Amino acid sequence: xxxxxxxxxxxxxxxxxxxxxxxxxxxxxxxxxxxxxxxxxxxxxxxxxxxxxxxxxxxxxxxxxxxxxxxxxxxxxxxxxxxxxxxxxxxxxxxxxxxxxxxxxxxxxxxxxxxxxxxxxxxxxxxxxxxxxxxxxxxxxxxxxxxxxxxxxxxxxxxxxxxxxxxxxxxxxxxxxxxxxxxxxxxxxxxxxxxxxxxxxxxxxxxxxxxxxxxxxxxxxxxxxxxxxxxxxxxxxxxxxxxxxxxxxxxxxxxxxxxxxxxxxxxxxxxxxxxxxxxxxxxx
Ligand SMILES: NC(=O)c1ccc[n+]([C@@H]2O[C@H](COP(=O)([O-])OP(=O)(O)OC[C@H]3O[C@@H](n4cnc5c(N)ncnc54)[C@H](OP(=O)(O)O)[C@@H]3O)[C@@H](O)[C@H]2O)c1
Numbered sequence: 441x442x443x444x445x446x447x448x449x450x451x452x453x454x455x456x457x458x459x460x461x462x463x464x465x466x467x468x469x470x471x472x473x474x475x476x477x478x479x480x481x482x483x484x485x486x487x488x489x490x491x492x493x494x495x496x497x498x499x500x501x502x503x504x505x506x507x508x509x510x511x512x513x514x515x516x517x518x519x520x521x522x523x524x525x526x527x528x529x530x531x532x533x534x535x536x537x538x539x540x541x542x543x544x545x546x547x548x549x550x551x552x553x554x555x556x557x558x559x560x561x562x563x564x565x566x567x568x569x570x571x572x573x574x575x576x577x578x579x580x581x582x583x584x585x586x587x588x589x590x591x592x593x594x595x596x597x598x599x600x601x602x603x604x605x606x607x608x609x610x611x612x613x614x615x616x617x618x619x620x621x622x623x624x625x626x627x628x629x630x631x632x633x634x635x636x637x638x639x640x641x642x643x644x645x646x647x648x649x650x651x652x653x654x655x656x657x658x659x660x661x662x663x664x665x666x667x668x669x670x671x672x673x674x675x676x677x678x679x680x681x682x683x684x685x686x687x688x689x690x691x692x693x694x695x696x697x698x699x700x701x702x703x704x705x706x707x708x709x710x711x712x713x714x715x716x717x718x719x720x721x722x723x724x
Pocket of ligand 1 (some may be wrong): 463464465466467468469490491492493494496512525526527528530551552553574575576577
């Protein structure tokens with residue numbers, strides 16, 4: 441009997457009608473692009489990415505199976521949604537370069553640190569929707585924390601789409617633009633603070649006799665587990681802490697040492713300083 445070929449049904453992308461440009465598909469842009477494909481937010485033929493170097497464009501095009509070129513204007517012309525992923529200092533020039541391709545119907549989402557929506561609107565010279573995002577490095581593993589804020593001409597649907605976009609690489613929240621420096625100080629710089637805490641906990645494990653690799657794994661998994669408890673139970677961290685802290689047990693002694701060492705106030709100061717610095721950098 442002749443075999444009947446059964447073709448697996450092509451699952452349409454979640455937003456099949458939106459054409460996307462990713463201008464500056466580097467570490468963060470490339471992470472987003474691959475998440476879009478993996479999670480079928482957009483199909484490969486809906487995406488046109490750009491990079492600075494032609495040879496990189498060729499290699500990435502082969503690797504990702506999407507159009508990758510160095511032609512920002514053409515990519516922007518074809519797109520309904522334009523993601524801006526070049527370095528912050530390159531953003532105004534890039535927007536001027538693609539300006540002839542911009543229309544009020546398009547949406548710009550920039551994830552360049554410190555670049556204000558107003559600066560992009562001004563460079564675009566029109567009342568165009570501009571959304572600014574501040575992702576962080578764990579986005580590379582789908583565990584990012586991104587804050588989004590809207591420019592002056594952004595509608596509800598555009599904002600919802602932006603949230604969906606950054607949810608492909610972790611969690612996304614919406615804040616007012618005035619809070620973006622605070623976001624930089626907390627979740628942007630935050631992974632570095634947590635790495636230090638994990639390293640210190642691992643060192644502590646070594647001090648009390650554990651092999652370093654085991655101490656590091658326990659410290660990292662404990663950090664991960666505690667974060668998961670906060671995110672998934674929705675309980676206040678203080679309540680979760682109280683649940684671990686039995687009367688006259690060992691945890692309360694550990695907490696006393698933490699408070700003596702001023703961990704709480706040290707972390708508050710770290711976020712305050714980083715926020716101040718982000719403000720200075722944003723001011724140029
Ligand atoms: N990485 C993060 O975790 C993170 C977090 C928050 C915000 N951001 C923001 O994301 C942006 C990119 O950071 P990144 O870490 O992804 O840097 P990156 O890896 O250096 O990516 C920059 C990309 O821009 C491309 N590029 C350079 N000039 C271009 C041009 N004229 N036209 C089109 N593309 C051009 C580069 O291509 P070539 O390599 O060919 O030069 C590269 O692919 C920055 O604005 C940064 O502030 C990144």
